[in-house]
Amino acid sequence: KALNATLSEILIDVISDRRFQAPENAKRIEANAKKLTTLAHEIRKMPDNDPSVPMIGSLFADESKRAYEALKTGHRDYARSLLRTVSGYCIGCHTQSPSKTDTKAAAMSPELKKLSPIERGEFLAATRQNDAALAEFEKIVASSDVRGMDLEKATRYAMAIAIRVKQDPEKTLAVIENVLGAKNAPLFLKEDAAAWKKSAEEWKKEKQPTSKKSEEALYEEAVRLMS
Secondary structure, eight states: OHHHHHHHHHHHOOOOOOOOOOOGHHHHHHHHHHHHHHHHHHHHHHHSSSHHHHHHHHHHHHHHHHHHHHTTTHHHHHHHHHHHHHHHHHHHHHTTTTOOOOHHHHHHSHHHHHSSSHHHHHEEEEEEEEHHHHHHHHHHHHSSOOHHHHHHHHHHHHHHHHOOOOOOHHHHHHHHHHHHHTTSOOHHHHHHHHHHHHHHHHHHHHHOOOOOOHHHHHHHHHHHHOO
């Protein structure tokens, strides 16, 4: 619980450029990075029957320590990059079993609400709150107030979740239609969306993979995907 709370607070600070660069937040970010290093080291020492867990824990501890040392030596951009990605180690560990880290409380925090929509979506995606992240990105794409890089970034995030996480051609097509209908979308993004639409429609027509788990069925599915 302490690790979850610390990591959630760090992510809110490092995802927002404004919050990360603010001098008044520097001490808190460094203190949280130090605390994260200590907690990650404790995780590494915990015994587990699954050999992948201590391996992931060790990588997590090393990366956290590297981020803290980078902060202390003034390499803030490098430290920020490391801190933005360390959540992946938590996800890697927790997906080894049915239990999942509860980050809903962090998602409702007042600090999270202060982030811009794109920063909030990035936080939700980083902590694998995929439904909430997708909803946030879809609102950005549908908004007439969002332009430029934020619109493109939100589109690509929404597409990634719909395709890679949800594996849902209908949801993918819905995102694409929002882009095509957006009055503020740049021409290059609409051209990309038109190409994506053709691929998504072909995907929608594909025969769904067999649910059988026999070796022969899996081999046939592998051959189909390769082709």
